[in-house]
Amino acid sequence: MKAIDMLRYHHCDRSGGFQLPGHPRFNISAAPIANGSGPQTLLLQLRDRSRAFLPRLLATSGRPPQKSLGVLASPAMSPSRYGFAPELHLAELKAVLAELDGDGAISSADLDRAIRRHPKADGSVFSKSELIRGHRWLVASSALDQDTGRFAARLRKKPTRTLSGVATVSVLTQPWPCPGRCVFCPNDVRMPKSYVSSEPGCQRAAQHAFDPYLQTWFRLRALDNIGHRTGKIELIVLGGTWSFYPEAYQVWFIRRCFEAMNEFGTRPDPAAILPDLAPDFTAISAPERETEGGYNRAVQSFLRRQPGGGLPAEVGPPGDGARADWASLEGAHRGNETSAVRCVGLALETRPDHLDEAEVLRLRRLGATKVQI
Numbered sequence: 360m361k362a363i364d365m366l367r368y369h370h371c372d373r374s375g376g377f378q379l380p381g382h383p384r385f386n387i388s389a390a391p392i393a394n395g396s397g398p399q400t401l402l403l404q405l406r407d408r409s410r411a412f413l414p415r416l417l418a419t420s421g422r423p424p425q426k427s428l429g430v431l432a433s434p435a436m437s438p439s440r441y442g443f444a445p446e447l448h449l450a451e452l453k454a455v456l457a458e459l460d461g462d463g464a465i466s467s468a469d470l471d472r473a474i475r476r477h478p479k480a481d482g483s484v485f486s487k488s489e490l491i492r493g494h495r496w497l498v499a500s501s502a503l504d505q506d507t508g509r510f511a512a513r514l515r516k517k518p519t520r521t522l523s524g525v526a527t528v529s530v531l532t533q534p535w536p537c538p539g540r541c542v543f544c545p546n547d548v549r550m551p552k553s554y555v556s557s558e559p560g561c562q563r564a565a566q567h568a569f570d571p572y573l574q575t576w577f578r579l580r581a582l583d584n585i586g587h588r589t590g591k592i593e594l595i596v597l598g599g600t601w602s603f604y605p606e607a608y609q610v611w612f613i614r615r616c617f618e619a620m621n622e623f624g625t626r627p628d629p630a631a632i633l634p635d636l637a638p639d640f641t642a643i644s645a646p647e648r649e650t651e652g653g654y655n656r657a658v659q660s661f662l663r664r665q666p667g668g669g670l671p672a673e674v675g676p677p678g679d680g681a682r683a684d685w686a687s688l689e690g691a692h693r694g695n696e697t698s699a700v701r702c703v704g705l706a707l708e709t710r711p712d713h714l715d716e717a718e719v720l721r722l723r724r725l726g727a728t729k730v731q732i
Contacts, residue, residue, distance in 0.1 A: 453497070470487075532604060533569035536552075536603070593705075594620075595731075607674045707727045
């Protein structure tokens with residue numbers, strides 16, 4: 360139990376789970392995971408996914424906690440979804456798919472009846488994404504003679520999401536000071552200015568430590584898993600005042616988004632490990648958030664205490680313009696012209712008082728086709 364003591368999860372419930380002090384809804388369970396050798400690893404997973412701003416913690420006995428996306432319990436990163444192995448559930452999968460075979464859309468009642476009638480060996484039921492992945496696997500292994508695209512279309516709950524042929528992928532930048540003084544703007548220091556941590560898109564971004572590559576990749580994976588086409592993407596970059604971020608960060612951020620689109624489907628899912636130096640904005644204390652100066656002062660003070668000024672290592676500290684590698688960004692743009700996942704639109708969010716002719720030209724060089732103000 361050394362790892363649990365180290366994480367300071369003091370409140371244990373009867374089921375063997377743990378609760379974050381002061382947050383009764385944050386119900387966390389500990390599960391041992393074999394790691395081949397060395398001390399046992401404890402994986403902490405959130406049970407109530409719907410309400411939480413999730414901790415990024417992987418505790419190992421005798422070692423400090425390590426950051427990992429595998430413990431975030433997000434819909435995009437949960438091991439229960441991305442670790443799904445269809446070959447372990449062949450009989451159940453075939454039974455569910457046989458019951459759902461036919462024409463027309465699959466109703467929620469029919470789906471619920473089928474998956475509950477044929478659960479997995481552990482008693483849990485198949486998700487839609489698992490059914491689609493299982494269907495693809497069976498077709499690829501010649502165990503099923505059906506069209507996965509047709510099955511996914513019948514199963515799809517919101518076909519209008521990609522009815523135009525273009526799927527929307529939204530990503531968020533990391534928290535950063537904002538020059539605006541809008542009285543109506545939220546001041547959640549865990550998020551970029553004007554966003555709050557209770558929004559699903561914001562929670563996904565935080566779970567990926569605001570990493571542009573991981574946000575883009577796993578949003579594409581989530582869309583693909585539920586049967587949506589990802590051949591044409593409109594990328595929407597949200598978060599504060601884009602024009603106020605360091606130029607090196609902007610170039611790096613867009614390049615990494617394009618690299619994720621260019622590589623999606625050509626390689627296995629990336630290792631779900633956060634950068635060691637990724638700042639954890641949940642560490643900003645409540646007293647610090649309430650000091651005079653509010654959001655900007657709290658975020659700025661926190662970033663100054665982080666290695667590299669809180670920016671990714673590839674970007675370098677603020678003011679290091681030499682790290683703005685426009686050539687590599689243009690290479691990513693060119694690669695996307697023939698990629699299986701093409702970016703047909705790029706929207707950037709900024710303030711109107713930061714837009715002039717020079718800034719518009721710079722945004723166009725980044726690849727922007729739309730500006731949200």
